Amino acid sequence: xxxxxxxxxxxxxxxxxxRKLVEEAGSAEDVYFLPERSLKMLAGExxxxxxxxxxxxxxxxxxxxIGAAGISFLTPEDEAYxxxxxxxxxxxxxxxxxxxxxxxxDKSVAIVGARxxxxxGRVVAERLAHCLAQKGVCIVSGLARGIDAxxxxxxxxxxxxxxxxxxxxxxxxxxxxxxxxxGEILDRGCxxxxxxxxxxxxxxxxxxxxRIIAGLVDAVVxxxxxxxxxxxxxxxxxxxxxxxxxxxxxxxxDALSAGCNGLIRQxxxxxxxxxxxxxxxxxxxxxxQKQSAGENLSLEKEERLVYSCVDxxxxxxxxxxxxxxxxxxxxxxxxxxxxRKGVIREVFKNDYIRQC
Amino acid sequence: MYSIVSTAIxxxxxxxxxxxxxxxxxxxxxxxxxxxxxxxxxxxxxxxRTALRNSGFGLPAKRIxxxxxxxxxxxxxxxxxxxxxxxxxxxLGCLEGAELSGFFIAGEVxxxxxxxxxxxxxxxxxxxxxxxxxRCIVPLANRSEAQLVTGVxxxxxxxxxxxxxxxxxxxxxxxxxxxxxxxxxxxxRQPDFADIRGQYLVKRACEVAVSGRxxxxxxxxxxxxxxxxxxxxxxxxxxxxxxxxxxxxxxYSVSGLFAEREGLMRxxxxxxxxxxxxxxxxxxxxxxxxxxxxxxxxxxxxxxDELPEFLGQTLEVLRQPLEERCVRLVRAYGSFEFPxxxxxxxxxxxxxxGYYPDMQRCRCSQSAIERYVGRxxxxxxxxxxxxxxAPPLAFDELNRAGDGETSEQIRARVMEAWRxxxxxxRGENFSHNSQIPAESIRRYCALDAEQERYMEEIYRRLExxxxxxxxxxxxxxxxxxxxxxxxxxMRHLTEAVCYRSLDKKFWERG
Numbered sequence: 001x002x003x004x005x006x007x008x009x010x011x012x013x014x015x016x017x018x019r020k021l022v023e024e025a026g027s028a029e030d031v032y033f034l035p036e037r038s039l040k041m042l043a044g045e046x047x048x049x050x051x052x053x054x055x056x057x058x059x060x061x062x063x064x065x066i067g068a069a070g071i072s073f074l075t076p077e078d079e080a081y082x083x084x085x086x087x088x089x090x091x092x093x094x095x096x097x098x099x100x101x102x103x104x105x106d107k108s109v110a111i112v113g114a115r116x117x118x119x120x121g122r123v124v125a126e127r128l129a130h131c132l133a134q135k136g137v138c139i140v141s142g143l144a145r146g147i148d149a150x151x152x153x154x155x156x157x158x159x160x161x162x163x164x165x166x167x168x169x170x171x172x173x174x175x176x177x178x179x180x181x182x183g184e185i186l187d188r189g190c191x192x193x194x195x196x197x198x199x200x201x202x203x204x205x206x207x208x209x210x211r212i213i214a215g216l217v218d219a220v221v222x223x224x225x226x227x228x229x230x231x232x233x234x235x236x237x238x239x240x241x242x243x244x245x246x247x248x249x250x251x252x253x254d255a256l257s258a259g260c261n262g263l264i265r266q267x268x269x270x271x272x273x274x275x276x277x278x279x280x281x282x283x284x285x286x287x288x289q290k291q292s293a294g295e296n297l298s299l300e301k302e303e304r305l306v307y308s309c310v311d312x313x314x315x316x317x318x319x320x321x322x323x324x325x326x327x328x329x330x331x332x333x334x335x336x337x338x339x340r341k342g343v344i345r346e347v348f349k350n351d352y353i354r355q356c
Numbered sequence: 357m358y359s360i361v362s363t364a365i366x367x368x369x370x371x372x373x374x375x376x377x378x379x380x381x382x383x384x385x386x387x388x389x390x391x392x393x394x395x396x397x398x399x400x401x402x403x404x405r406t407a408l409r410n411s412g413f414g415l416p417a418k419r420i421x422x423x424x425x426x427x428x429x430x431x432x433x434x435x436x437x438x439x440x441x442x443x444x445x446x447x448l449g450c451l452e453g454a455e456l457s458g459f460f461i462a463g464e465v466x467x468x469x470x471x472x473x474x475x476x477x478x479x480x481x482x483x484x485x486x487x488x489x490x491r492c493i494v495p496l497a498n499r500s501e502a503q504l505v506t507g508v509x510x511x512x513x514x515x516x517x518x519x520x521x522x523x524x525x526x527x528x529x530x531x532x533x534x535x536x537x538x539x540x541x542x543x544x545r546q547p548d549f550a551d552i553r554g555q556y557l558v559k560r561a562c563e564v565a566v567s568g569r570x571x572x573x574x575x576x577x578x579x580x581x582x583x584x585x586x587x588x589x590x591x592x593x594x595x596x597x598x599x600x601x602x603x604x605x606x607x608y609s610v611s612g613l614f615a616e617r618e619g620l621m622r623x624x625x626x627x628x629x630x631x632x633x634x635x636x637x638x639x640x641x642x643x644x645x646x647x648x649x650x651x652x653x654x655x656x657x658x659x660x661d662e663l664p665e666f667l668g669q670t671l672e673v674l675r676q677p678l679e680e681r682c683v684r685l686v687r688a689y690g691s692f693e694f695p696x697x698x699x700x701x702x703x704x705x706x707x708x709x710g711y712y713p714d715m716q717r718c719r720c721s722q723s724a725i726e727r728y729v730g731r732x733x734x735x736x737x738x739x740x741x742x743x744x745x746a747p748p749l750a751f752d753e754l755n756r757a758g759d760g761e762t763s764e765q766i767r768a769r770v771m772e773a774w775r776x777x778x779x780x781x782r783g784e785n786f787s788h789n790s791q792i793p794a795e796s797i798r799r800y801c802a803l804d805a806e807q808e809r810y811m812e813e814i815y816r817r818l819e820x821x822x823x824x825x826x827x828x829x830x831x832x833x834x835x836x837x838x839x840x841x842x843x844x845x846m847r848h849l850t851e852a853v854c855y856r857s858l859d860k861k862f863w864e865r866g
Contacts, residue, residue: 115721116718117715177722254716255717328557329850336810336853351713
């Protein structure tokens with residue numbers, strides 16, 4: 001029987017109380033076998049009653065069932081419980097893990113940011129995750145839309161390790177749009193959560209899971225965040241827990257960079273260049289330099305003109321028509337040429353950015 | 357004594373002949389009307405009796421029976437008053453020497469004997485002409501539309517007395533209706549494409565859409581000028597042919613909208629119903645249906661602004677007319693067909709706040725965006741071939757002088773494209789690229805090996821469906837026709853790809 005699982009399943013007890021009980025009794029097993037009187041003395045009337053009530057449930061069957069579903073269960077007593085997480089102020093007592101938890105001691109970085117991000121933010125998050133993952137850094141994020149998903153995506157594409165912390169059960173894929181990513185993360189890393197399998201997402205759970213994200217990593221990078229954003233909660237928690245906080249700067253009137261620029265004003269590190277950031281983390285290895293696309297490519301005259309008008313901010317067709325002065329058929333043909341050469345990307349219908 | 361008068365009733369936009377028979381005999385003094393009458397027609401007897409007395413024709417204490425034949429068609433509308441009055445006068449012997457059978461008569465009368473205008477005079481008069489009637493008495497206010505029918509003598513009457521004078525063959529001087537100051541509304545300046553600054557992409561898309569008669573959807577932030585652009589589309593459509601002008605005038609006559617226009621409908625209509633329009637308002641409705649917005653937009657443009665705000669049900673009803681170019685309504689009293697060969701132009705914001713996909717300004721959540729777009733029915737979207745974005749205008753462009761081409765220049769090119777299509781589809785039952793049926797696509801939109809490869813790549817990359825793939829080819833065909841190119845070239849395909857319809861994929865970003 002897994003006593004930790006029993007303790008985790010007892011309703012109405014906070015993680016703090018659970019940790020205290022285990023600390024004072026010695027282990028979850030000791031708590032389980034404490035005589036009723038000592039339990040009441042140790043934990044107080046209400047908590048003791050709740051624990052006794054939980055004994056009546058068949059928690060063992062549940063435990064076997066989640067094990068069979070490929071979900072492992074960890075408490076701070078377990079060796080495999082992430083070391084960094086033990087150090088934080090309020091470590092979760094129970095941790096459900098689907099997939100393979102990265103082996104310690106590795107570097108890990110959280111990439112977090114807005115759900116409704118701009119294309120620029122998406123590209124930066126993806127590139128950053130890609131570079132870091134190539135250097136063996138584990139990318140931790142929350143599997144939300146936008147920046148979170150782009151971070152995971154970059155790591156997965158680089159063949160690196162990534163870890164998603166959910167605000168629902170590990171067997172629940174939320175949002176549904178990230179279902180494919182969910183599967184790919186499982187192949188390369190793990191999904192974890194402090195909520196039992198089957199738990200549906202609730203607004204209150206997400207700030208809670210942010211403390212786990214911050215707890216798991218050496219550094220948190222906020223890529224894009226509005227003035228009041230959940231990512232800023234993650235950044236605050238990271239500071240409380242003594243992690244480094246970095247922000248990707250943005251233009252001063254961009255709503256999606258207001259949060260990041262605010263962090264920088266408060267003293268967060270700046271990610272102004274991906275390579276510099278990787279060096280700062282101490283995982284830089286001199287080696288292959290990625291050549292920037294486009295410069296040594298053979299482009300047609302019109303294609304070169306169109307390419308020069310495209311950058312990391314999405315450009316619409318109308319804008320390109322005006323900037324290049326080309327006619328619609330010529331522009332369409334040049335864009336298709338550039339698309340097929342892989343130097344630009346269509347991020348939204350008729351919105352193009354440079355591929356990098 | 358017995359008399360008979362010819363009139364007509366409007367069914368759909370066609371006139372069905374109706375005879376008004378009256379008989380006066382001795383017996384109980386009753387005025388009786390029979391012949392499957394709607395209540396407004398039954399009321400005619402009160403109006404007629406009083407109007408006749410006030411015009412100086414007192415009814416004798418005799419039994420008056422009026423029958424409206426054929427008896428199996430329900431008679432509705434107010435146009436029977438004048439024919440009933442004339443038939444009664446005829447039966448009373450007040451119109452000695454009159455050749456009633458040579459006249460067509462329609463009109464409503466007031467209690468003072470004045471004749472009021474009625475709807476549908478134009479199709480009634482042209483129907484009468486087909487039956488060999490050459491003289492028509494219509495309300496003065498409807499005279500101008502009746503005169504559009506050539507070879508018919510039209511009398512515009514103001515009162516019952518006028519009609520009696522005409523029928524008796526007495527000297528009667530026709531009043532000229534007050535010359536309206538804006539007689540030349542048809543030649544008034546139409547909105548012109550030259551007024552529009554910037555928006556090269558949308559202007560181009562409008563030209564492409566009109567050239568192949570494709571339906572068009574514009575997506576853009578509030579204030580980008582979508583409505584302004586849509587209003588100018590009729591100005592680049594080729595001029596109406598004479599029979600189209602006549603058909604359109606008939607529709608407007610039946611709707612009672614003719615008087616506003618004066619003269620034949622020479623300008624293609626532009627109809628922009630508000631998004632609260634009902635199904636009946638759009639397709640036509642009523643116990644005896646009248647033309648709806650889609651028929652009023654016949655041969656012109658039906659503009660649906662704020663497309664997602666329209667009720668789902670109202671948009672669904674557009675599907676059949678878009679395919680068949682007419683709308684058939686079935687009522688208890690029969691089925692009615694209205695022409696509805698319109699070009700659909702729709703406009704919408706990309707999301708509720710209007711700024712998506714500019715994430716720096718859009719305040720909508722992903723689910724809100726999906727909900728907003730989800731309101732448009734997929735089947736309707738499937739019938740839109742060209743979809744284009746209208747970005748907001750930059751300030752410096754606003755101040756730049758209008759540098760664009762005039763509608764006249766664009767229209768010349770459109771007419772050329774139409775001519776090419778007409779020639780190509782001579783033996784077919786369609787005449788524009790947008791109407792190529794699926795089985796003929798390969799024949800008219802042939803691709804070479806390299807183009808096939810490209811389209812295969814596009815098909816996969818954009819996750820197209822068979823229908824959206826065909827739409828791309830049809831638009832490419834139009835682009836080729838605009839350049840008078842026999843074959844579809846690569847640049848036509850690549851441009852067509854830019855005009856592809858909204859795909860679901862783009863609204864769902866991870």
